[in-house]
Amino acid sequence: MNAPDINLIPLLFASIFTSNILLANFLGMCSFISISKDMQSSNGLGMAVTLVLFLTSGLNWVVYHMVLVPLGLEYLRFIIFITVIASMVQIIEMVIDRVSPKLYITLGIFLPLITVNCAILGVSLFLEIREYTFLQSLVYGLGSGLGWWLAIMLLAAIRKKVEKGPVPAALKGPGITVITIGFMAMAFIGFGGMLPVQ
Amino acid sequence: MSSAPAPGAMLRDNLWTNNPIFMQILGICSALAVTNLLTNTMIMTIAVVGVMGMTNLTVSLIKSLIPRKVRMMVQTLIIASYVIVVDIILRAYLPDISRALGPYVGLIITNCIIMGRAEAFAQQNPPLLSVWDGVTSAFGYMGVLLAIALIRELLGFGSLFGYQVMPEIFEPWIIMVMPPSAFFVLGIVIWIGKAIMEREGAPA
Numbered sequence: 001m002n003a004p005d006i007n008l009i010p011l012l013f014a015s016i017f018t019s020n021i022l023l024a025n026f027l028g029m030c031s032f033i034s035i036s037k038d039m040q041s042s043n044g045l046g047m048a049v050t051l052v053l054f055l056t057s058g059l060n061w062v063v064y065h066m067v068l069v070p071l072g073l074e075y076l077r078f079i080i081f082i083t084v085i086a087s088m089v090q091i092i093e094m095v096i097d098r099v100s101p102k103l104y105i106t107l108g109i110f111l112p113l114i115t116v117n118c119a120i121l122g123v124s125l126f127l128e129i130r131e132y133t134f135l136q137s138l139v140y141g142l143g144s145g146l147g148w149w150l151a152i153m154l155l156a157a158i159r160k161k162v163e164k165g166p167v168p169a170a171l172k173g174p175g176i177t178v179i180t181i182g183f184m185a186m187a188f189i190g191f192g193g194m195l196p197v198q
Numbered sequence: 199m200s201s202a203p204a205p206g207a208m209l210r211d212n213l214w215t216n217n218p219i220f221m222q223i224l225g226i227c228s229a230l231a232v233t234n235l236l237t238n239t240m241i242m243t244i245a246v247v248g249v250m251g252m253t254n255l256t257v258s259l260i261k262s263l264i265p266r267k268v269r270m271m272v273q274t275l276i277i278a279s280y281v282i283v284v285d286i287i288l289r290a291y292l293p294d295i296s297r298a299l300g301p302y303v304g305l306i307i308t309n310c311i312i313m314g315r316a317e318a319f320a321q322q323n324p325p326l327l328s329v330w331d332g333v334t335s336a337f338g339y340m341g342v343l344l345a346i347a348l349i350r351e352l353l354g355f356g357s358l359f360g361y362q363v364m365p366e367i368f369e370p371w372i373i374m375v376m377p378p379s380a381f382f383v384l385g386i387v388i389w390i391g392k393a394i395m396e397r398e399g400a401p402a
Contacts, residue, residue: 024377026230030310075286078304079278086271116274118308125301170393175385182381189377 015143023185028119046149057141212334239347243340254332
C-alpha cells in the first residue's frame with residue numbers, strides 16, 4: 001500500500017473547503033436540496049452527517065483493510081460498505097435515543113435519511129481509491145462532514161433571501177437553487193490550487 | 199398512480215412530465231460529476247438503465263417475500279448486487295472509463311431515483327410493467343444528463359464524444375470542465391424544461 005504523503009492539517013482544510021465533498025464532488029445533493037429549505041433542519045442534518053461520516057470512514061477503513069483485502073473479497077466492497085453504513089446509522093440512532101432523548105429529537109428524524117446519502121458511501125469509496133491511511137481517513141471523514149455541514153447552512157441562509165427576490169416562475173425552486181450552488185462551488189473551489197487532496 | 203397504468207402514458211410521463219431530474223431533482227448526486235465528457239455520461243447512464251430495470255424486476259418479483267420493515271435494506275442490497283455486476287463488467291471491458299468514473303459507479307447504489315422507483319412503483323406493480331417503468335425513468339434521466347454533457351463537452355473541450363468539432367480558433371471554456379459549471383448548466387436546463395412545460399399547460 002502506498003499511502004499518499006499528505007499532512008493531516010492541510011487534508012482537513014482541503015476536505016472542508018477546496019475539495020468540499022458537496023461542491024466539488026457533487027455528493028449528498030438529494031437531501032442537500034430538499035432539506036436546505038429550512039435552517040434548523042439543515043443544522044440537524046449537518047450535525048448528523050458529520051457524526052456518521054467520521055465514524056463510518058474509520059470503520060470502513062478497518063473493514064476494508066483488515067477483512068476484505070486479506071480475504072481477497074474487494075469486489076464485495078459496495079455491499080459491505082453500505083451494510084456497515086446502515087448498521088452504523090442504526091446503532092447511532094439507538095445510542096442517541098438512550099443517552100440523550102433531547103438530541104434524539106433534533107437528530108432522530110435525519111438519521112434514516114443518511115443511509116442513502118451519497119456523501120457517506122462516496123467518502124468510503126474515495127478512501128479506498130486514494131489509499132488513505134487510517135488517520136488520514138478519519139481526518140478526511142471529519143473534514144468532509146464539516147464541509148457538508150457548512151455548505152448546507154450557507155445554502156439554507158442564501159435560499160431564505162433568494163425566496164423573496166423576483167425570480168422567473170420557471171426558475172423558482174430547484175432551478176435557482178442549483179444555480180446558487182454553482183456560485184457557492186466557484187467560491188469554494190477558487191482556492192483549489194493551494195491544497196491538494198490526493 | 200392508478201392501478202394499471204398504460205405503458206404509452208408511462209413512457210411520456212417518465213421521459214418528460216414526471217422526469218426524475220426536472221420534477222424531483224433526484225439522483226443528481228452521482229450524475230453531475232460525470233457530465234464533463236459525453237462518453238463517460240453515456241456509459242454511466244447505460245449502467246443506470248441496466249441497474250434500474252433489473253432492480254425493479256427483482257423487487258417486483260419478490261415483493262410478497264420482503265417483510266415491510268426491512269424492505270429498504272433489501273432494496274439497497276439488491277441494487278448493490280447489480281452495481282457490483284456493472285462494476286465488474288466495466289473493469290473487464292472498459293478499464294479506462296472505469297478509472298475515469300472512479301467512485302461514481304459505486305455511487306449508483308445511493309442514487310435516489312433507483313430506490314425511489316423501486317419503492318414507489320415496483321412494490322405495487324407486476325414485474326414486466328416494473329421493468330418498463332425502471333427503463334423509461336432511466337431514459338428520462340439519461341436524456342437530461344446527455345444534454346448537460348453535450349453543452350459541457352462542446353464548450354469545455356470543443357469536442358463531442360472525443361472528436362474535435364469546433365474550429366481551431368475556438369477557445370475552450372475552462373469553467374465548463376470544472377464542477378461549478380455542472381450546476382449552472384443543470385440549473386439552466388431545468389429552467390428551459392420547466393418553461394416549456396408551463397407553456398404546454400402541464401402542472402409544473
